[in-house]
Amino acid sequence: MKDEAARLGRQAQRRTLRKRIYKYRILYILALPAFVYLIINNYMPMVGLSLAFKNYSFAKGIFASPWNGISNFTYLFGSKWAKIMFRNTIGYNLLFIALGTVFAIFVAIVLGEVLNPRAKKIYQTLILIPHLVSTVLIGYLVYAFLSYTNGFVNMSIITPMGGEAINWYTEPKYWPFILTIVQLWRSFGFQSIVYYATIIGFDKSYYEAAVVDGANTWQQITQITLPLLRPTIIILTIMALGRMFASDFGLFYQVPMNTGTLHTVTTTIDTFVYRALMENHDVGRSLAAGFLQSILGFIVVMITNTIVRKIEPESALF
Amino acid sequence: MAGKGRGFRIFSNIVMILLSFAAVMPFILLVVSSITREEVIARYGYSFVPRAIDFAAYRYLFMSSNRILKAYGMTFLVAFIGTSCNMLMTMFAGYLLSKRDLPGRNFISFFIFFTMLFSGGMIPSYIIWSRLMKVGDTIFGLICPNLMLSAFNIILMRTYFTSNIPYELCEAAEMDSCSEAGILFHICLPLSKPMIATLTLFSGLAYWNDWINGLYYLVRRKDLFTIQNVLNTMQSNVQFLKDYATASLGEFAQSIPSLGVRMAIAVISIIPIMVIYPFFQQYFVRGIVVGGVKG
Numbered sequence: 001m002k003d004e005a006a007r008l009g010r011q012a013q014r015r016t017l018r019k020r021i022y023k024y025r026i027l028y029i030l031a032l033p034a035f036v037y038l039i040i041n042n043y044m045p046m047v048g049l050s051l052a053f054k055n056y057s058f059a060k061g062i063f064a065s066p067w068n069g070i071s072n073f074t075y076l077f078g079s080k081w082a083k084i085m086f087r088n089t090i091g092y093n094l095l096f097i098a099l100g101t102v103f104a105i106f107v108a109i110v111l112g113e114v115l116n117p118r119a120k121k122i123y124q125t126l127i128l129i130p131h132l133v134s135t136v137l138i139g140y141l142v143y144a145f146l147s148y149t150n151g152f153v154n155m156s157i158i159t160p161m162g163g164e165a166i167n168w169y170t171e172p173k174y175w176p177f178i179l180t181i182v183q184l185w186r187s188f189g190f191q192s193i194v195y196y197a198t199i200i201g202f203d204k205s206y207y208e209a210a211v212v213d214g215a216n217t218w219q220q221i222t223q224i225t226l227p228l229l230r231p232t233i234i235i236l237t238i239m240a241l242g243r244m245f246a247s248d249f250g251l252f253y254q255v256p257m258n259t260g261t262l263h264t265v266t267t268t269i270d271t272f273v274y275r276a277l278m279e280n281h282d283v284g285r286s287l288a289a290g291f292l293q294s295i296l297g298f299i300v301v302m303i304t305n306t307i308v309r310k311i312e313p314e315s316a317l318f
Numbered sequence: 319m320a321g322k323g324r325g326f327r328i329f330s331n332i333v334m335i336l337l338s339f340a341a342v343m344p345f346i347l348l349v350v351s352s353i354t355r356e357e358v359i360a361r362y363g364y365s366f367v368p369r370a371i372d373f374a375a376y377r378y379l380f381m382s383s384n385r386i387l388k389a390y391g392m393t394f395l396v397a398f399i400g401t402s403c404n405m406l407m408t409m410f411a412g413y414l415l416s417k418r419d420l421p422g423r424n425f426i427s428f429f430i431f432f433t434m435l436f437s438g439g440m441i442p443s444y445i446i447w448s449r450l451m452k453v454g455d456t457i458f459g460l461i462c463p464n465l466m467l468s469a470f471n472i473i474l475m476r477t478y479f480t481s482n483i484p485y486e487l488c489e490a491a492e493m494d495s496c497s498e499a500g501i502l503f504h505i506c507l508p509l510s511k512p513m514i515a516t517l518t519l520f521s522g523l524a525y526w527n528d529w530i531n532g533l534y535y536l537v538r539r540k541d542l543f544t545i546q547n548v549l550n551t552m553q554s555n556v557q558f559l560k561d562y563a564t565a566s567l568g569e570f571a572q573s574i575p576s577l578g579v580r581m582a583i584a585v586i587s588i589i590p591i592m593v594i595y596p597f598f599q600q601y602f603v604r605g606i607v608v609g610g611v612k613g
Contacts, residue, residue: 021421026499027414034411035429037467040451041443042433048442061449107337113330125599126338128606129345132591134527136550140584141344143553144351144364150577152347155363189341190606197607217326249530257553273440278534283441290439298436318431 052291056283072288079285081272089247089268092176096183097240101233103188108195109221124196127189135250142182142255172265175256179266182255183248198232199225235308235315242304245269245297269293345588352376352581359577375578379586385541386548386583392460393544393587397525400461404521405514407467412475413502433469444534457542459535465524471517474608478513479506516605519598526591545587552580 048062055068076082114120145152146168154165168174206224215223247268256266269289276286309316351364355372362369379386414420415427443463453459483506491501529546536542
């Protein structure tokens with residue numbers, strides 16, 4: 001009797017499952033292209049990571065290329081570039097995160113103090129413009145300033161003041177500064193908007209109470225705004241750390257115009273991978289470097305997500 | 319915020335004016351350079367002050383340039399097709415996931431979500447697209463790889479459907495024997511315009527500004543170049559500008575105002591963005607806020 005009931009129950013469940021699948025059949029079909037795309041664009045390359053342990057030849061393809069153990073990796077680490085690219089990728093990221101965050105918070109607070117809504121909107125619109133254009137275009141902007149023979153800096157600032165024109169594109173020592181300035185210039189508007197959106201969400205009564213107690217603006221910023229911003233700062237910083245092994249290919253490849261003499265300070269994992277593959281036809285090293293970037297990136301994302309979930313569960317990715 | 323510090327308010331305005339100026343200043347240099355006479359640039363360098371205004375660079379571009387126009391048209395075409403495909407897939411996948419009693423919902427969510435955590439990276443992706451899908455040296459090489467769908471957008475879309483569209487509304491439509499697809503087209507999409515506008519804007523921008531697909535996948539077919547690819551190639555290879563010109567200009571090519579032309583092409587490439595930006599500004603800000611806090 002009991003068995004019979006259970007059997008009937010299971011049957012009904014199957015029926016409703018089948019019914020629900022039938023009900024949504026059109027939706028599955030509509031969404032199918034998206035799944036096919038993700039398989040091709042995202043999942044198949046994951047399988048392709050196995051190539052890092054193969055002696056890949058374009059003629060033989062992914063599966064027929066012979067395995068060669070870890071020799072791609074030993075070969076990669078036999079080159080001086082392995083150390084350089086990891087140092088640069090992590091170093092620039094840490095630098096950008098630290099300076100970018102401080103600057104963005106400063107801008108967000110200052111923007112919050114602008115009361116005229118019209119002015120506020122104009123500032124917002126203008127500081128976001130750098131975020132709208134491609135890195136190639138940013139390369140042109142930088143070139144207009146730094147070109148040796150025609151650049152604004154050499155021709156309108158240094159030479160008229162009696163200085164010697166600097167050949168910016170051949171002097172590695174300037175580039176950590178140039179890249180940092182370019183990155184800050186490009187991202188401050190966009191990063192500050194995120195903090196600004198958080199700030200305008202704060203409960204106004206804190207500030208009203210503070211004014212009643214005679215707090216000045218500076219005290220309001222340090223005693224109210226910054227402490228309230230703390231969770232957002234922590235979350236955004238941790239998330240940025242999760243992208244520690246990624247770098248903007250355009251910034252490091254295009255802006256310095258892929259100049260050979262600058263490579264010691266501009267090579268990141270992404271530019272190394274590109275150059276090894278497309279310019280030096282050195283697929284092994286390229287694959288090994290790409291593999292490390294993917295795996296390390298995944299590990300860091302998992303770690304940061306675990307931390308975020310502990311601090312503020314609703315900001316965690318999962 | 320509600321402080322009485324008048325001094326601080328003035329300070330804030332000054333800082334913001336300076337920052338706004340810093341943000342647009344390089345663009346001013348670019349535009350001024352593009353309309354300055356060639357000899358003047360050669361003598362005084364790129365400058366904010368147009369010592370001698372001359373539209374030769376633009377005249378030259380429009381005279382020589384079927385090719386520039388073609389690259390421009392290509393950019394529009396790629397952005398249009400790519401963004402349309404992107405939005406359709408995003409809306410359909412997002413809608414599917416918004417159904418709470420969907421069989422296989424957890425698996426599908428994970429399937430989409432996992433692509434945000436782990437990526438095969440550039441080379442395997444390049445090998446799959448060029449060797450297996452054979453998109454190299456075709457327009458599909460510009461459209462398909464990487465830009466056509468983002469898991470993050472699907473999740474934003476799903477969340478918008480589940481949290482901004484009253485469940486009762488869909489239920490009522492169902493009672494009136496509206497099909498599931500009908501609910502999507504007649505109720506959910508019209509109610510999701512802000513989110514759709516935001517995602518469309520970001521996808522369109524990504525396509526407009528992309529040059530990496532062209533760099534990887536257009537090896538021989540320079541005629542398929544988008545405006546960004548033209549800019550990119552011209553940057554690393556001044557000769558390219560001359561080659562680009564000689565085809566249609568013959569000996570006149572010797573006198574190309576190459577210093578100004580580079581800048582003129584750069585200016586032309588950003589005009590469409592600057593034209594639509596004021597209209598989409600609110601969606602742009604919204605997208606940054608939604609995207610910035612998560613991921």
